[in-house]
Amino acid sequence: MQEVNMLEYAEQALDYGVMGILILMSIVTLWLFIERMMFYKTIKTQEYKYRDNLELDLTDNIGVISAIGSNAPYVGLLGTVIGIMITFYSMGDAGAVDAKQIMVGLALALKATAMGLVVAIPAIVTYTIALRKVERILTKFDVEQEAKVA
Template identity: 45%
Template structure:
C-alpha cells in the first residue's frame, strides 16, 4: 500500500504545485500589465474593465479551491491509514499518528497556496477598481 500512499501524496501535491505556479504566473502578468497600462489608451470604460479583469477569475478559482484539494488529499490519506490499520489487525499508535500527520500536510499545503493567492486576488481587484475610477475621473474632467 506504500505505492498508493505515494501516488496520493504526489498526485495531490502535484496538482497543488501546478495550481500555485499558474496562480503566480497570472498574478505576475496582471501586476506587470497594471504597471504598464495607460488609461488614456481606452475610450470605452467597458473595454478598460475587460482588460483589467482578464484572467482574475483564474486566481480566484485557485485561491478558493486549493484548500479543498488539500482536504481531499487529507481525507484520502486518512482513509489509507485506516485501511492499513484494518489490514494489519493491530493498533500501533505510532503508525496511526504518523499516517495522520502525513495526511494533514496536504491540507497545510493547500492553505499555504490559498491564503496568499486570495490576498493577491483582493489586491489586484482593488487596483482594477482604482484604475476604473481614475479613468472615470479623467473623462469627467475632459468632458468626454
Template identity: 45%
Template sequence: MIDTLKMYIEYSILGVLALMSFLTLWFALERYFYLSNISLNDFPKKGALENSLTNNLTIISTIASNAPYVGLFGTVCGIMITFYKMSASSNFETNVVMMGLALALKATAVGILVAIFATMVYNGLARKVEVLMTKWEDIYAN
C-alpha cells in the first residue's frame, strides 16, 4: 500500500509541476506574441495600456514563486514514506533508503527547474512591458 501511495504522490506532484510548466510556456507565448504586435497608438490612457500589457503576468509570477514549494511538498511526502517503510521493515537496507530519498529529492529538483524557467520568462516579459510603457510615454509626452 505504501508503494502505491508513493507512486500516486510522486506522479501527482510531477504532474502538477508539469502543468505549471505548461501554463508558464502557454502564457509566455501568448504574452510574447501580444507584446510583439501591440499598437501603442490604440491606448490613449496609460492605465488601460498598463492593464493590457501586464495581463497574465501574475500567473507566471505565481508559478515562479510557488513551484519550489510544490517540489518541496513532494520531497517531504517522499521522505515521510521512506521513513515509514524503514520503520515497518524488519531488515534495514541502506540502498533502499538511499534510493527512496534520492527519488524524493527529484520533486524538489523539478520544482526548482520550473521556478527558474518561470522567473526567467517573467523577468523577460516584465522588461518588455517596461520598454513598451517608456515608448508610450515618449509618444504621449508632448
C-alpha cells in the first residue's frame, strides 16, 4: 500500500514539479520579453553619453531569457527520466509486463520533453529578437555619435 502511495507521489511530483517549473519558465520568459520590448520603445539614446551604459541598460534581463531557453530542454529531460523510472518501477512492482502500461507510461514521460521544447523554442526566438533590437539601438547610437563628431 505504501509503495502505491510513493508511486502516486512521484507521478504527482513529475506533473506538478517539472511541469510547474516549465510553466513558470515560460511565464518569466514572456514577462521579460514584454518588459524589454516596452523598454526599447521608450529608450532615448540621446540621454546616454557612453555606449557601454546604454548597452548595460539594453541587455538587462535578456540573459535570463537565454538561460531559460538553454535549460528548459534539460528540465523536460529530467521529467522524462523520472517518468521512465516510474514506469519501470511500476512494471517491476507489478511483476508482469503489460505493453499497454509501458506505452502509456512512456507517452506520459515524453510529455515532459515535449513541454521543455515548447518552452525552449519560443524563449530562444524571443532572445534572438531582443538581441537584434539591442544591436539596432546600439547602431543608431553609434550613428548619432558619429554625426555629433562630424
